[in-house]
Amino acid sequence: MSTLRRTMLFMPGNNPGMLQNAGILGADSVILDLEDAVNTTEKDSARILVRNAIKNVDFCGTEVVVRINPLSTEFGYQDVKVIAESGPDIIMVPKATEEDIKTVDEMICRIEDENNTQKGKIKLFALIETAYGVENVYNIIKSSKRVVGILLGAEDLTADLEIERTKSGEEIMYARNKIAISCRACRIDAIDTPFTDTDDLEGLKNDTKKGKSIGMTGKAAISPRQIDTIHEVYAPSDKEIAYAQRVIKAVEDAKRQGKGAFSLDGKMVDAPIITRAKTILEKAKSMAIV
Amino acid sequence: MSFLNIKKPARAGTMESNDIYIMIQPCDEGNKIQLESTVIKQFGKQIEKAIEETLAELGVKNAYIVAKDRGALDCTIRARIETAVMRAI
Numbered sequence A: 001m002s003t004l005r006r007t008m009l010f011m012p013g014n015n016p017g018m019l020q021n022a023g024i025l026g027a028d029s030v031i032l033d034l035e036d037a038v039n040t041t042e043k044d045s046a047r048i049l050v051r052n053a054i055k056n057v058d059f060c061g062t063e064v065v066v067r068i069n070p071l072s073t074e075f076g077y078q079d080v081k082v083i084a085e086s087g088p089d090i091i092m093v094p095k096a097t098e099e100d101i102k103t104v105d106e107m108i109c110r111i112e113d114e115n116n117t118q119k120g121k122i123k124l125f126a127l128i129e130t131a132y133g134v135e136n137v138y139n140i141i142k143s144s145k146r147v148v149g150i151l152l153g154a155e156d157l158t159a160d161l162e163i164e165r166t167k168s169g170e171e172i173m174y175a176r177n178k179i180a181i182s183c184r185a186c187r188i189d190a191i192d193t194p195f196t197d198t199d200d201l202e203g204l205k206n207d208t209k210k211g212k213s214i215g216m217t218g219k220a221a222i223s224p225r226q227i228d229t230i231h232e233v234y235a236p237s238d239k240e241i242a243y244a245q246r247v248i249k250a251v252e253d254a255k256r257q258g259k260g261a262f263s264l265d266g267k268m269v270d271a272p273i274i275t276r277a278k279t280i281l282e283k284a285k286s287m288a289i290v
Numbered sequence B: 001m002s003f004l005n006i007k008k009p010a011r012a013g014t015m016e017s018n019d020i021y022i023m024i025q026p027c028d029e030g031n032k033i034q035l036e037s038t039v040i041k042q043f044g045k046q047i048e049k050a051i052e053e054t055l056a057e058l059g060v061k062n063a064y065i066v067a068k069d070r071g072a073l074d075c076t077i078r079a080r081i082e083t084a085v086m087r088a089i
Helices: A017-026 A042-054 A077-085 A098-115 A131-135 A137-142 A154-161 A171-187 A201-213 A226-233 A236-256 A271-286 B040-058 B076-087
Strands: A007-012 A029-033 A063-069 A090-093 A123-127 A147-152 A189-192 A218-221 A262-264 A265-269 B010-012 B020-026 B031-038 B063-069
Touching: A007 A017, A007 A226, A017 A029, A017 A042, A017 A077, A017 A189, A029 A042, A042 A077, A042 A271, A042 B076, A077 A090, A077 A098, A090 A147, A098 A137, A123 A131, A123 A137, A131 A137, A131 A154, A131 A171, A137 A147, A147 A171, A147 A236, A154 A171, A171 A189, A171 A201, A171 A262, A189 A201, A201 A218, A201 A226, A218 A226, A236 A262, A236 A265, A236 A271, B010 B076, B031 B040, B040 B063, B040 B076, B063 B076
Parallel strands: A007 A029, A007 A218, A029 A063, A063 A090, A090 A123, A123 A147, A147 A189, A189 A218, B031 B063
Antiparallel strands: A262 A265, B010 B020, B020 B063
């Protein structure tokens, strides 16, 4: 989890104006979308436009992700072929299964060989949006070394489950928990489903907090307006940073004094607490908070 | 280099800002370009050059192109021309 992915902003793949401004909106990653945001009659057009944008547009250091069409459609394979050659940071596979991830991995390997480009440079994100995907998420992560994260797609998931999608999101808590735990177990990113009401920033804040509280590492956004709110939630608080700094100082003091075990504020400081403190400080540093 | 024969009329792109709308059809007298642009005075020659180069790279020699530009970047112009060509062969 070395790359910071608090926000992954969806951008329609067939809109040149949005593509050329994608890098200046402040998101950690942008997802150039060839799937739902593009009409079936424009899939060819969007694919070529996104390929050219990756090769020519300055994304100002923002991570570039391309969501391809599912491999079960007539567009998926051609998307992988054309987009992998242009060298995005990540290819996102929708309705991902283990087989899909393996297939895309093999296709990218072949393209990397043919073009003599760095092996393994293009990473994968699996979009989990079916009941089968949720139950199988750990195996999907393990099906390729390129997988660096999972995105939960709650709209399609609830459609697959034939249940109502609500604003409070109780119906997706199991999926969120399962994905967060599997991702943490494999040390990859768990990105929460987007909050679809772009006018309700308070609702977005609460929904983002819910995801963070169960171990999600970031959240997808569908509007640039949502970025600041999500970043605010995922930023470590002043209290967390201050405590983490004290833990690290206590570790250094204990080392100097030759102590194996020690306590802080009357509580034993063990390895998980030290790891957590380090993670918080690393995160704060990468967000330029400390 | 292989030669792509334009066989039927096709379109690509939109009239939205930062895009370019391309209409293509077969032409008996080589490649011909008719360009309209909001920035024709500043970038007309550059846009025509991008269109000509893309046609040449694709091996197209019989296209009549009508292009309506709304301030598209070079990479967008090239993408829309390529799409129009692929739809026209």
